[in-house]
Amino acid sequence: GTSTPLQCLAAHKGALGDLSFSRQDPSVLASVGDDGMLCVWDVRAGSAAQLSVAVSQDDVLSVDWSFHWEQTVATAGKDREVRVWDLRSPAAARHSLRGHKGDAVTVRWAPFREALLASSSSDSRLHIWDLSPQQADKAQQLEQQPDGEVEAPELLFAHGGHEAGVSSLAWSDVDDFLMCSVAEDNSLQIWQPSTV
Numbered sequence: 590g591t592s593t594p595l596q597c598l599a600a601h602k603g604a605l606g607d608l609s610f611s612r613q614d615p616s617v618l619a620s621v622g623d624d625g626m627l628c629v630w631d632v633r634a635g636s637a638a639q640l641s642v643a644v645s646q647d648d649v650l651s652v653d654w655s656f657h658w659e660q661t662v663a664t665a666g667k668d669r670e671v672r673v674w675d676l677r678s679p680a681a682a683r684h685s686l687r688g689h690k691g692d693a694v695t696v697r698w699a700p701f702r703e704a705l706l707a708s709s710s711s712d713s714r715l716h717i718w719d720l721s722p723q724q725a726d727k728a729q730q731l732e733q734q735p736d737g738e739v740e741a742p743e744l745l746f747a748h749g750g751h752e753a754g755v756s757s758l759a760w761s762d763v764d765d766f767l768m769c770s771v772a773e774d775n776s777l778q779i780w781q782p783s784t785v
Contacts, residue, residue, distance in 0.1 A: 600628045600638040606650040606666075613659045621649035621664055629676060642679045644672060651695045657703035665693035671708045673720065686718050688741040695757050701765050705745070709755035715748040715770050717782060746782040 603623030611617040617639075620628045625647060629640040649666040660676040661683075669689045672682040691712030699705035704721035720743060753774035761767035769779045 596632060596636065598630050598632075598636055598638070600641050601626055603648075606648060607652050609652050609654045609662065611654050611659070612656050619652050619654060619662050621652040621666070623648040625649055625666075627652065627662070627664060627674065627679070640676060640679065642674075644674065644679075644682070645670070650692065651708075653697050653706070655698050655703070656700050657698075663696045663698060663706050665696040665708050667692045669693055669710070671696050671706070671716075671718065673706075684718075684720055684743065686716075686741065686743055688716055688744050688747075689714065691754065694755065697758055697760060699760050700762050701760075707758055707760065707768065709758045709770060711754035713749065713751045713753055713755060713772065713774075715751075715755050715758055715768075716744055717746040717748075718743045719745040748780065748782065750778055750780065751776060 601622040601624050605620055605622040608618055608620040616633050617631050625643050625645040627642050627644045628638040631639050644664050645666045645668050647667040649664050651665040653663050655661040661673060663671060663673050665671045671686040671693050673684040675683050689710035689712055691710045693708050693710050695709040697707050704719055705717060707715060707717045709715045751772035751774055753772050755770050755772045758768060758770040766781045769777060771777045
């Protein structure tokens with residue numbers, strides 16, 4: 590059968606890449622698209638976006654709402670960066686995570702640890718990032734060392750088991766650190782990080 594949409598929301602000026610409902614308020618959702626925009630919608634408020642902010646000069650491919658932080662979303666895109674946004678002050682990202690050598694295709698928050706998120710990339714790798722205050726302190730200490738060139742101090746783990754771009758990933762809702770990922774090498778892998 591067919592159905593009629595309950596509502597049509599339009600603010601993006603290009604194709605939409607992804608969307609994610611708020612885990613704290615099921616009437617609120619975020620969307621990202623090829624126009625580099627992050628839009629936040631309250632479906633109770635009508636068809637206008639509640640927030641519309643440019644988060645990249647390139648296509649944004651993925652968005653995910655934090656399980657634990659009500660006003661926090663993460664985005665990933667063709668500029669190879671994963672960014673974390675506090676929607677109360679979206680003028681600048683709270684975190685810009687660099688480490689992928691290809692498009693950052695998917696970003697997903699861990700359901701069991703508030704400061705962990707994972708991203709997948711067209712570079713065939715999957716990264717797990719740690720945004721905890723302890724990790725931020727460690728990064729600051731490393732940056733203060735005169736000889737230390739620090740790259741992605743938030744990077745906790747990198748999975749390199751795929752032979753082609755990783756197109757999607759998921760965390761298990763019941764088993765800490767059990768993950769699965771699918772890639773353009775026609776594989777679905779179920780795995781656990783060895784060093785977290």
